[in-house]
Amino acid sequence: MKYPDRMRRRRKFLVCVDDTPECRVALSYxxxxxxxSHGQVMLLRVIELEQGGEDWLAIAERMRAEAREEAERxxxxxxxxxxxxxxxxxxxxxxxxxxxxxxxKLIGEDPHVRLLVLGAGAGPEGPGPxxxxxxxxxxxxxxxxxxxxxxxxxxxxIDDLV
Numbered sequence: 247m248k249y250p251d252r253m254r255r256r257r258k259f260l261v262c263v264d265d266t267p268e269c270r271v272a273l274s275y276x277x278x279x280x281x282x283s284h285g286q287v288m289l290l291r292v293i294e295l296e297q298g299g300e301d302w303l304a305i306a307e308r309m310r311a312e313a314r315e316e317a318e319r320x321x322x323x324x325x326x327x328x329x330x331x332x333x334x335x336x337x338x339x340x341x342x343x344x345x346x347x348x349x350x351k352l353i354g355e356d357p358h359v360r361l362l363v364l365g366a367g368a369g370p371e372g373p374g375p376x377x378x379x380x381x382x383x384x385x386x387x388x389x390x391x392x393x394x395x396x397x398x399x400x401x402x403x404i405d406d407l408v
Contacts, residue, residue, distance in 0.1 A: 256358040257285035258337070262292070262349060262376060263321065268365030268397025271404070273324065275395045276363040277332045278408040287336040288359065289324060291317040292348045314340060346379050353390060360390055368398045 259276040263269055273289070280287045293313045295306065321338040329335050341348040353359050366373035377394055399407075 257283060257360045258288050258356065258358045259285055259361045259363055260288045260290060260349075260352065260359050261363045262345065263289050263324065264291075264376070265320075266365065266367060266374065266397070268367050268374065268395070270365070271397050271399050272363045272365030272395045273328070274401060275393070275399070275404050275408065276361075277328050277334060277336075278404060279361070279363075280334055281332045282408055285360070286358075287328065287334055288339060288352075288356075289321050289336050290339045290341065290349065290352060291321055292345045293317055293340065293342045294344060295342060310342070314342075345376055350388075353388070362390060362392045364392065364394050365397045366394045368396065 257280075259280045261269075261273050261276045263273070273287075276287050279285070293310070295310055295313065317340045318338075321340065325336050325338060339352065341352070349362065353362065364374075364377050366377050372378060373394070395404075
């Protein structure tokens with residue numbers, strides 16, 4: 247399928263942001279790809295909160311608010327780094343729910359998302375829960391490719407890839 251120029255310019259690279267070092271590598275890769283293709287980067291942070299009973303409602307609301315503030319602070323910090331490094335201002339998204347569900351919903355909602363970029367852990371615990379979950383549950387109807395970036399790549403190695 248050939249896209250008109252205006253659609254191509256709005257190509258978005260979705261990066262799932264967590265607190266791992268491999269996330270930074272995936273983000274670096276996505277930013278370079280977006281810069282070279284005149285695309286945009288989307289940063290998604292999903293807040294997964296446990297549901298409590300009614301007795302815990304006030305505490306759960308406070309935890310939710312604190313988690314959202316922390317997520318927004320993290321995304322704003324990353325956006326500043328990205329803007330300074332590759333001159334791209336990313337789109338920032340915070341959602342509540344399960345990672346897998348929220349990723350699939352976002353991809354379904356935004357037709358401009360063209361690539362999902364994930365960082366794979368290099369430790370003995372494996373590539374990470376998100377990479378493992380997506381690899382095991384990837385629907386055959388998924389309309390975009392997934393790029394799994396090894397978390398051990400250096401900036402020079404990323405430059406060689408893109």
